[in-house]
Amino acid sequence: MSNKKIAVRNLRLCTKDCLCLYVCPTGATDTENSIIDPEKCIGCGECALACPSAAISLVPADYPEQQPKTNIVISALNDQAQRKSSTEKAASQIAALMADCGLGYLLEAMARSERLVTEDIMREAGYMLPQSSNVRQLLEELVANPPTPSFPIETAKKLLKLLP
Ligand code: SF4
Numbered sequence: 327m328s329n330k331k332i333a334v335r336n337l338r339l340c341t342k343d344c345l346c347l348y349v350c351p352t353g354a355t356d357t358e359n360s361i362i363d364p365e366k367c368i369g370c371g372e373c374a375l376a377c378p379s380a381a382i383s384l385v386p387a388d389y390p391e392q393q394p395k396t397n398i399v400i401s402a403l404n405d406q407a408q409r410k411s412s413t414e415k416a417a418s419q420i421a422a423l424m425a426d427c428g429l430g431y432l433l434e435a436m437a438r439s440e441r442l443v444t445e446d447i448m449r450e451a452g453y454m455l456p457q458s459s460n461v462r463q464l465l466e467e468l469v470a471n472p473p474t475p476s477f478p479i480e481t482a483k484k485l486l487k488l489l490p
């Protein structure tokens with residue numbers, strides 16, 4: 327694993343004042359899609375220092391392998407994620423029937439909260455890194471056996487093409 331770092335931009339924090347474009351010595355920040363070009367980035371950190379919104383971080387170009395977990399822990403986490411997903415679905419469905427009222431807003435917030443917790447559990451269960459082989463395997467399984475008729479197979483296929 328190399329010590330190389332690359333810059334990544336958090337689009338939610340970016341206020342688009344373009345300072346990073348002026349200071350970058352390689353033009354890596356000047357892209358059409360707002361994603362800093364990892365091929366051009368040399369990890370100098372000038373953009374992160376210049377950014378007034380703290381929207382840029384330097385991250386390792388190559389991540390270490392995720393730490394392994396025992397099957398019993400993974401199984402318990404998956405069960406927990408399943409329960410959280412069911413609660414999210416129920417809260418969303420009831421919220422949809424109660425539009426524009428306090429209880430509806432509360433249920434929407436609850437659904438979002440359950441989603442966040444589920445995502446966290448899934449990261450803990452071994453899907454921390456989108457580049458990991460675990461994620462690839464999960465996506466391949468979902469494409470082969472979609473969990474619901476509305477599962478976005480084409481999007482999952484596109485993701486599989488993008489993942490190294
Ligand atoms: S300097 Fe920071 S806020 Fe400005 S465009 Fe770049 S990332 Fe966005």
Ligand code: SF4
Nearest residue numbers: 350367368370371373
């Ligand atoms: S770390 Fe350096 S090379 Fe990479 S995008 Fe920022 S300024 Fe450009």
